[in-house]
Amino acid sequence: MRRDSIFYRLFQQSPTLIFELLETSPANATNYRFDSVAVKEPKFEIDGVFLPPDTEDAGVVYFCEVQFQKDEQLYERLFGESFLYFYRNRNRYSNWFVVVIYPTRSIEQSDIEPYRTLLNSPQVKRVYLDELGDIQQLPLGLALMVLTTVEEEQAPEEAQYLVNRTQEEVTEPAVNSAIIEMIKTIRRHRVRGPEPCARESGHGIPAFSAGRVVVQFRNRDLS
Known part of the structure; x- marks a missing residue:
């Protein structure tokens, strides 16, 4: 089983786990659901999306990418697909947020210059699992994430x-x-x-x- 599949299974079982990686979370965080979404024309699917409740006013949509292999065009794809989905569903969401999870900094895309402003913005969070701390000192949910990276x-x-x-x-x-x-x-x-x-x-x-x-x-x- 690929490790990104493990993470998506974790998020399906506990959608609020994504907010443990962030400094702030929405007031209705416990009502979010984890899903994959499809975009037509051109057709593609985004695997990791945290959707606010449909019954409430427009909320923030969270895009999550789990990356355990180096991809030198990750940010081209991630931001391109996320922004297109947000554009097509603008009336449903008030804002967007992107979370990228890496096992270590060495896996990150080498050339980030075109995306430097986005990556340093408060709407993007890069998480490096090997920098979260001792697995035995972390909350249980985060400890499960770090377990995927141990020797x-x-x-x-x-x-x-x-x-x-x-x-x-x-x-x-x-x-x-x-x-x-x-x-x-x-x-x-x-x-x-x-x-x-x-x-x-x-x-x-x-x-x-x-x-x-x-x-x-x-x-x-x-x-």
């Missing part, structure tokens, strides 16, 4: 730590199971070998029995 030999230990932490901090069985299943998925991607062990929950429900649920992580200010 192969470190992955089993960190995955087991997050499983143990989840079972200690998350008391709702379905949410507990969803998070642990995500940890297992990330670990399988990072290294082969025995998977982290999950204890039976206090409710007598095996830790991996739940289906798809929406997981709410607690936001924190990263400024």
Whole structure:
């Protein structure tokens, strides 16, 4: 499984997770949904879009790009597609915001000069996962993101730590199971070998029995 797919699965389970990466979040952040959107003529699809509730006044649309491989035309595509979608749906949204997630700065597009003003604007946030801090000191949602970047030999230990932490901090069985299943998925991607062990929950429900649920992580200010 590609790592961007892992992130999009994370965002599907917990749309509010994107706002943990930002200094500010909208008042209705808990009502946002994560989706992919299509644009016609020319036809293309944007995979990572956080949409405000349809029932409220025009809100901010958030575009998210997860990039684990170097792409020397990433910003050409990202801004071109995002702005075209915003233009075609201008009556639905009051503003736009772009989040780009990299494992490290070395993956970023080399020539950013044409986009320097945009990249330095308050409407664009570049996140470098290796600069977020110690995985054991981060909120659980951000720790799952950073787990996708740890070295192969470190992955089993960190995955087991997050499983143990989840079972200690998350008391709702379905949410507990969803998070642990995500940890297992990330670990399988990072290294082969025995998977982290999950204890039976206090409710007598095996830790991996739940289906798809929406997981709410607690936001924190990263400024």
